[in-house]
Amino acid sequence: MVEKKRKHPKEIIKAEANSLNFFYADGTQALKKISLPVYENKITALIGPSGCGKSTFLRCFNRMHDLYPGNKYDGEIILHPDNTNILDKRVDPIEVRMRISMVFQKPNPFPKSIYENVAYGLRVRGERNKRVLDDKVEEALKGASLWDEVKKRLHDLAFNLSGGQQQRLCIARALATDPEIMLFDEPTSALDPIATMNIEELMAGLKEKLSILIVTHNMQQAARISDYTAYMYLGELVEHDETDKVFTNPSKKETEDYITGKFG
């Protein structure tokens, strides 16, 4: 295998998109030749104005676009260490979703109990052993720093939680199945500042165990939590580098304009 010239040689690549194009069913091209690595145990933030394709890009990683007919991928996303191209038609999207989990913009717990929400991913995998389920649920809720708040009412409906708690419950649900990568699609845009802070702290802890790719509308958030930042505009990747560098010394004029608020 030819070793490609790498920009950040000290990092381990967990997944990488190679000249990824994406077309919606109506023919519009939402992503244009995007190549971007996701480093292991790092947080990579995707920023850019509305409609730039950052959410579309994120949703390629768990094949969410497969749910709607007519969408088309072109190019590849390689998942390491097994070198699987997760966009390959022969790769089952369900297998991909079992390895890469996702937290959505709006908290979307199931109308079931707190316990069942967290256990669902394990139930889908056929886990029936009550003790295993109990342990995993507790572990995931602790991982999402929600355990102390809900341990006495695990069988209450998830809807009775506050918005911030619901989002942490969704994180616990995504965490319970030990994913390799977690995708976050503007996870705090529906939350108040305190709930947002909780979730940001949570993500900083999570990266010890897995790799994170997050779409955010909030540049301060990207600057606060991420190790690497990618700036996208009109479906193209404009710049990708260490967060400090992107925010203090961007190499492209467009990035600088967006970051300094001249545009966007």
Next chain:
Amino acid sequence: MANDKKVDIENNLTLIRSLIAKHKRHDHIFAGVGMFVIISLTITLLVLFLDLVFDGYPRFNLDFLTNFPSRRATAAGILSAWVGSSLVLIVTFFAAVPLGIAAGVYLEEYAKKNWFSDLIEINVTNLAGVPSIIYGLLALGLFVYGFGLGQTILTAGLTLALLMLPIVIVATREAIRAIPIHIREAAYAVGATKWQVSLHHVIQYSYGGILTGVIIGMARAIGETAPVITIGALTFIAFLPPSPVGLEPPFINFEWLEAGFTVLPIQMFNWISRPQMAFHVNAAATGAIIILLTLLMNGLAIKIRYNIRKKIKW
């Protein structure tokens, strides 16, 4: 100067207020018309119901429910009719509900959206509006003669199931469509298959709406006369079908499916077509009971829907 400004604002205010008053007139007119329509419909139904109750009043006693029809009007009862109606509805329920829910889930979750699914959709919606006698003719040809099922409870139940099927399918689809897309995505995102999403989420979150459709469909089926006459229900019947449950093993038997039968609306029709006034009293009493059953079933449907809305809010 300051005074001028004040006058300006006051003039402007008068104008705005007259505009609002004019616009609100539309609200009032529409609310008035709506109220009038609702009240007149309710009163019509109430008057019809009370008329039946007053006419049938002498027959409201336990004997009426426990007696077979008879040549003497005062001794006649609706035992065979309500037992027949109940058994037919049981068959209808078990035939139409699983099939209807499965069809609804298939159309919403599995079927690709193309001209063929559009065609099916139009057909299903149309089926709900087909005159019931057509279903009766279809059943006569298909179930009675084609499959050789005879003029039995099974045939009647399947016929009414055909009638109820489109109602269940449409209700299922409506209820499924009300589930927000982000809940569905959440389930797929943890790696669920279509089957798991349908079974664990889609059906569970839509069963309130489905149940409402089922009950409304049953309420329609209980009052249907034409298709049941067409397939040849008996009009005078003085015996009961074999009991579906027994005291000895195997406790459940299916002989009743092959029994002849009558149903409430046919019993009513039979009595109303006799010349003697005494039988008309019986018919009125039967009519009141059918309406009461329908009202109870629809009330139950509303109650269920209300309870579930309280529990699941998106």
